[in-house]
Every structure is written in C-alpha cells, then in structure tokens.
Amino acid sequence: MHPYDALIRVENLRKEYTVKSMFGTSAKSFVAVEDASFHISRGETWGLIGESGSGKTTIGRMLLSLVEPTSGTILFDGNDISKLDRSYQRQMRRRTQMVFQDSGSAFNPRRPVGEQIAFGLLQYDLCTRREARGKVLDLLDRVGLADMHYDRYAHEFSGGQKQRLGIARALASRPDFIVLDEPTAALDVSVQAQILNLLKDLQQERHLTLMLITHNLALVEFMCDRAAVLNHGVLVEAGSVDDMFQAPQSDLTRKLLDAVLEPEISAAA
Amino acid sequence: MSAEIIANQTQQATQVPPAPKPPGELSGEPAPAAAASPARQPSRKRLALRAFARDKAAVVALVVLLLAVGGAILAPLLTSYDPYAGDSSRRLAPLFTPGHWLGLDGQGRDIWSRLLYGGRYSLTVAFVPVLCVFPIALALGLFAGATKSRLGGIAMRVLDAVFAFPIVLLALALAAVFGGGLGNVMMAIGITLLPYMTRVAYNATVQEIGKEYIEAARVAGATNAQLLFKQLMPNVVSPLVVYATSTMGLMIVTASGLSFLGVGITPPTPDWGVMTSDGSQVLLEGYAHVATIPGFAVLVVALAFNLLGDGIRDALDPHKQTS
Numbered sequence: 335m336h337p338y339d340a341l342i343r344v345e346n347l348r349k350e351y352t353v354k355s356m357f358g359t360s361a362k363s364f365v366a367v368e369d370a371s372f373h374i375s376r377g378e379t380w381g382l383i384g385e386s387g388s389g390k391t392t393i394g395r396m397l398l399s400l401v402e403p404t405s406g407t408i409l410f411d412g413n414d415i416s417k418l419d420r421s422y423q424r425q426m427r428r429r430t431q432m433v434f435q436d437s438g439s440a441f442n443p444r445r446p447v448g449e450q451i452a453f454g455l456l457q458y459d460l461c462t463r464r465e466a467r468g469k470v471l472d473l474l475d476r477v478g479l480a481d482m483h484y485d486r487y488a489h490e491f492s493g494g495q496k497q498r499l500g501i502a503r504a505l506a507s508r509p510d511f512i513v514l515d516e517p518t519a520a521l522d523v524s525v526q527a528q529i530l531n532l533l534k535d536l537q538q539e540r541h542l543t544l545m546l547i548t549h550n551l552a553l554v555e556f557m558c559d560r561a562a563v564l565n566h567g568v569l570v571e572a573g574s575v576d577d578m579f580q581a582p583q584s585d586l587t588r589k590l591l592d593a594v595l596e597p598e599i600s601a602a603a
Numbered sequence: 604m605s606a607e608i609i610a611n612q613t614q615q616a617t618q619v620p621p622a623p624k625p626p627g628e629l630s631g632e633p634a635p636a637a638a639a640s641p642a643r644q645p646s647r648k649r650l651a652l653r654a655f656a657r658d659k660a661a662v663v664a665l666v667v668l669l670l671a672v673g674g675a676i677l678a679p680l681l682t683s684y685d686p687y688a689g690d691s692s693r694r695l696a697p698l699f700t701p702g703h704w705l706g707l708d709g710q711g712r713d714i715w716s717r718l719l720y721g722g723r724y725s726l727t728v729a730f731v732p733v734l735c736v737f738p739i740a741l742a743l744g745l746f747a748g749a750t751k752s753r754l755g756g757i758a759m760r761v762l763d764a765v766f767a768f769p770i771v772l773l774a775l776a777l778a779a780v781f782g783g784g785l786g787n788v789m790m791a792i793g794i795t796l797l798p799y800m801t802r803v804a805y806n807a808t809v810q811e812i813g814k815e816y817i818e819a820a821r822v823a824g825a826t827n828a829q830l831l832f833k834q835l836m837p838n839v840v841s842p843l844v845v846y847a848t849s850t851m852g853l854m855i856v857t858a859s860g861l862s863f864l865g866v867g868i869t870p871p872t873p874d875w876g877v878m879t880s881d882g883s884q885v886l887l888e889g890y891a892h893v894a895t896i897p898g899f900a901v902l903v904v905a906l907a908f909n910l911l912g913d914g915i916r917d918a919l920d921p922h923k924q925t926s
C-alpha cells in the first residue's frame with residue numbers, strides 16, 4: 335500500500351506513565367500502551383476495542399497530541415507529528431478532533447454549550463464573531479438539536495443530547511479525523527443506534543476518517559471495516575472485522591465475541 | 604421508556620431522512636442573523652440571583668449582615684453616646700433603662716453605642732484578612748494544582764503541615780507573637796487562613812483539571828492562558844468564594860476569641876470580643892446582659908456568614924440555576 339493512503343500511521347507507539355510518590359522523591363512507572371503499530375486509512379472508521387483500562391483513550395490522546403508518547407512515531411498525512419513546526423501543529427490540531435468519553439464533564443459546566451462549540455470556530459479563525467452563532471446553530475441543527483439549545487448549560491441535556499453536542503463541537507473546526515471515545519457507552523440501545531447512524535451520515539457527507547474506541551464488538555461490526563483489539567496496552571489482534579468475527583486470533587477477542595451480539599443493535603439500526 | 608428517548612426520537616423524526624448538505628456547508632451561505640433565534644434564556648446573573656433568592660435563609664442572612672454593616676458605618680447617626688465615655692454613677696444599668704435600651708456596662712458605657720462602633724472592628728477583622736488572602740490562595744492553588752511542578756508540590760506539603768494545627772490554636776500562637784492591636788490580629792488571622800484557602804483552591808484545581816472539558820478546549824485551539832483563566836479559574840473561584848464567605852463567620856468568632864483571651868484587640872476599643880471579655884467579669888454578679896449582648900452579636904453574624912455561604916453555593920451551582 336502507498337504510505338499516503340493512510341491518514342494516520344503509527345509505529346511502535348509506547349506510553350509509560352510515571353506515578354510520583356507523596357514527596358516526589360521516588361517514582362513508579364506504569365506502561366499504559368506497549369509497542370503499538372497500526373494505520374488508519376482515509377475515509378474509514380477504524381475500531382479500537384479493549385476492556386476498561388486497556389489504554390484505548392491513551393492511544394486516542396496521543397494521536398491528538400494531548401499526551402506525549404514515551405516513544406514511537408505518529409505520522410499524520412505522512413508527517414511526524416512530533417516534528418511539526420508551530421503552524422503545522424496548529425493545522426493538525428484543527429484537523430484532528432475528539433468526541434470525549436465522559437459526556438458529563440466534556441463541557442464546562444459554567445458556560446453555555448453553544449459558546450463552547452463556537453470557541454473552536456473562533457480559535458481557528460473559521461468565521462467572524464458575528465457569524466459564529468449562526469454557524470453553531472447550523473451545526474446543532476445538523477446533529478439533531480434545536481436553536482434554543484445554544485444558550486443552555488451542559489447539565490440541562492440528556493446523555494444522548496450531550497453526545498450530539500460533543501459531535502457538533504468536534505465538527506466545528508472542520509476536521510478530517512475524529513476520535514470517538516466510547517460515543518455510546520452510556521446510552522440505551524435505541525439512542526445508541528441514532529447516534530451511530532448520525533455518525534455514519536456525517537462521515538459520508540464530510541469525508542471524515544473516524545477512530546471508534548469501544549469495548550463493544552457489536553459496535554465495531556456495525557461501524558468498522560477494520561479494527562484492532564487492545565489487551566493491557568498490547569495490540570493482540572488487528573485486521574478486518576469480518577476475519578475477526580469468523581476466526582478470532584486471541585483469547586480476548588473470543589471473550590469479547592461471546593460477550594456481545596446483542597441482536598437489538600442490528601435490529602434498531 | 605424514559606423521557607430522554609422520547610425527546611431524542613422526536614428530534615430524530617424531524618431529522619430523518621438526513622438532508623445531505625454539501626461538504627462545504629460551513630463555509631457556505633451567510634449565517635442567519637443571531638437575532639432570528641428564539642428568546643434566549645435569562646442571563647446567568649439573573650439565574651444566579653433567582654437561585655439565591657430561592658434560599659430564604661440566605662436572604663435573611665444577607666439582610667442581617669447588611670444591617671450589621673450598616674449599623675457599623677452609620678453608628679454616629681444611630682446613637683449619640685460616645686462608646687468610650689462612661690457614666691460611672693450608673694454602671695451596669697439593666698436593659699431598657701430609659702435612654703439606654705441595651706443598658707450600660709461595667710464602666711457605665713452605653714452598650715448599644717459600643718455594639719454599633721464595635722461592629723467596625725469585628726466586621727473588619729472578618730472581611731479584610733479573607734479578602735487579602737483570597738487572591739494569594741487562588742494564585743497558589745492554581746499554580747500548584749495546574750503545573751504539577753515540584754515547587755508547587757513542596758508548597759502544598761508545607762501548607763499541609765500548617766494545616767495540621769487547629770485553626771484557633773494557630774491564630775492564638777501567631778497573635779501572641781505579633782502582639783495585640785487590629786493590624787496584628789488581622790495579620791495573624793490572614794496567615795492562619797492561607798493554608799486552608801489555598802487547599803480549597805488547590806483541590807478544586809486538581810479536580811477540574813482532570814475533566815475532559817479542559818482537553819476539549821485544548822483541541823479547540825485554546826492557549827494555556829485561555830485554559831487557565833477562562834476554563835479553569837471560574838470553576839475554582841466559585842468554591843473558593845463559598846468557602847471564603849463561610850470562613851468569615853469562623854474568623855469573626857476567632858477574632859473575638861483572641862480579644863476575649865487578651866491577645867487580640869485591646870481594651871477599651873469597643874470590639875465585640877473585648878466587650879464579651881469585659882462583661883464576663885461581672886457575669887457572675889448577675890449582670891449577664893453585658894457579656895451576652897456582644898456574644899450574641901458574634902454568634903448571629905457568624906451564623907449569617909455561614910448561611911450566606913450556602914446561598915452563594917446554590918447561586919453559583921449551574922444545576923440550581925434552572926429558569
């Protein structure tokens with residue numbers, strides 16, 4: 335494969351957290367991600383599956399430069415993101431976004447949500463201050479929310495609505511790549527299906543490349559062609575989702591396979 | 604079925620089939636004028652005031668405190684007696700003595716007058732140290748909590764060591780070292796407060812900085828300064844304001860305690876603690892009013908500060924600000 339078919343290419347990525355003791359004198363280290371290599375092709379939805387604490391969010395954060403890898407390289411559009419100059423770094427920030435895992439704390443409780451969605455538009459000079467509100471209202475409309483939601487605060491929304499808000503915010507800077515961190519974990523099945531369908535439609539419309547983080551194989555089957563399984567920071571299996579379902583290579587994959595297959599997902603979808 | 608699902612499904616109904624918009628939609632036609640949106644929600648200030656007004660105890664507390672402050676400021680208009688000059692021929696006159704409705708103290712001074720003028724000292728001792736320490740504690744707490752630097756860590760350890768002392772003992776020790784007088788007492792109280800308030804700011808910072816809205820702002824292109832001042836600080840200031848308000852109550856008690864013990868404001872200044880101390884000498888002779896009136900004033904004002912703190916907590920809590 336030509337290297338530039340991959341929007342993101344990750345080689346030997348490793349993250350070690352040091353946990354300091356009370357007085358900062360001694361430090362223990364904890365390996366959250368171990369030697370991960372994978373790529374995400376343009377326009378695809380790539381799944382990352384793993385149990386709680388396996389390092390999924392850590393990988394997502396590293397792709398977005400929110401956490402610095404201990405070692406390894408991340409190529410975005412063929413460029414090593416640790417070696418970008420300032421203006422490219424900023425470009426890359428704009429082009430890579432995230433829908434956060436904990437929708438409860440993903441919005442500042444003391445600012446209206448519309449203002450927070452507009453923030454990215456303004457930071458990246460995508461519109462003037464006067465246009466911002468209109469553009470945010472368009473986004474809200476696109477994710478299935480109403481104009482009146484602009485001035486509300488995060489706690490006034492349901493879980494499903496908060497995810498829609500998170501999606502609207504991620505879309506604001508017109509990104510190419512979005513990390514979806516457990517976008518439906520806290521939702522019941524019918525709302526889950528609505529959110530997933532919305533994401534699929536948006537991906538089509540905006541030519542997005544998505545990374546779907548989840549612990550639920552059924553979601554991956556619905557959304558992704560290719561995926562990888564993460565076990566305690568180690569990628570134990572990677573490849574096409576069909577292969578994974580037909581001939582799981584690792585014990586963890588088999589275990590996850592047994593655990594899922596809630597028929598409602600495919601039914602509701 | 605929960606209301607949420609219904610709400611979501613109705614939204615979905617208006618949205619499906621999703622009208623595919625061209626990819627360049629965001630850069631497309633001019634945005635509809637902001638004014639076209641339906642009535643906006645009431646402003647945050649108004650919502651906060653409403654939430655506060657719903658807390659009746661806090662409203663009463665605020666009125667009590669305003670009366671106390673007003674009384675202190677307007678003392679010369681509310682009494683014609685000199686708080687320092689006594690009429691020794693009529694010492695210890697009881698309540699409702701004509702012309703002296705709160706009676707006279709052991710030196711024949713009008714208690715109402717001393718109470719009003721005393722508020723100037725007692726309330727100053729409650730306000731000023733807290734106000735001075737507030738920005739220092741906020742800056743220290745934010746710095747130590749947000750930077751995770753070694754220096755900040757050490758600073759917090761030192762403050763924790765101080766924290767281990769009971770607040771009143773610490774104030775007492777400091778006041779004894781500095782000596783009496785209004786300025787020294789305020790200094791002692793301020794230093795006593797610093798570790799407590801810094802701890803509150805630090806804890807709030809550490810708690811907030813781990814939340815995802817901080818990361819979300821970062822991906823949205825926020826600078827470090829924006830993260831610190833626009834995202835983090837409002838969420839740290841709020842709990843600190845609540846704590847500071849409640850603490851003023853404790854500080855007025857502490858200051859009065861110091862005066863009572865003779866290491867605070869010195870007689871004949873009409874401070875409420877000094878007055879209580881004076882009164883205690885005649886308490887057992889059956890002249891209870893001399894000590895209990897200023898003691899009661901301390902109690903009421905302290906309680907009011909506490910209730911006000913609760914009210915401010917409600918007012919600043921986004922969850923309570925429903926319209």
Ligand SMILES: Nc1ncnc2c1ncn2[C@@H]1O[C@H](COP(=O)(O)OP(=O)(O)OP(=O)(O)O)[C@@H](O)[C@H]1O
Nearest residue numbers: 351353366384385386387388389390391392393435
């Ligand atoms: N800042 C940090 N400092 C120390 N350890 C951390 C830090 N962030 C994450 N970890 C640890 O790294 C491991 C992986 O965390 P991560 O959040 O990536 O897991 P996850 O797969 O997203 O889990 P979940 O499904 O629960 O969200 C966990 O054991 C976590 O405790």
Ligand SMILES: [Mg+2]
Nearest residue numbers: 390391435515
């Ligand atoms: Mg996670």
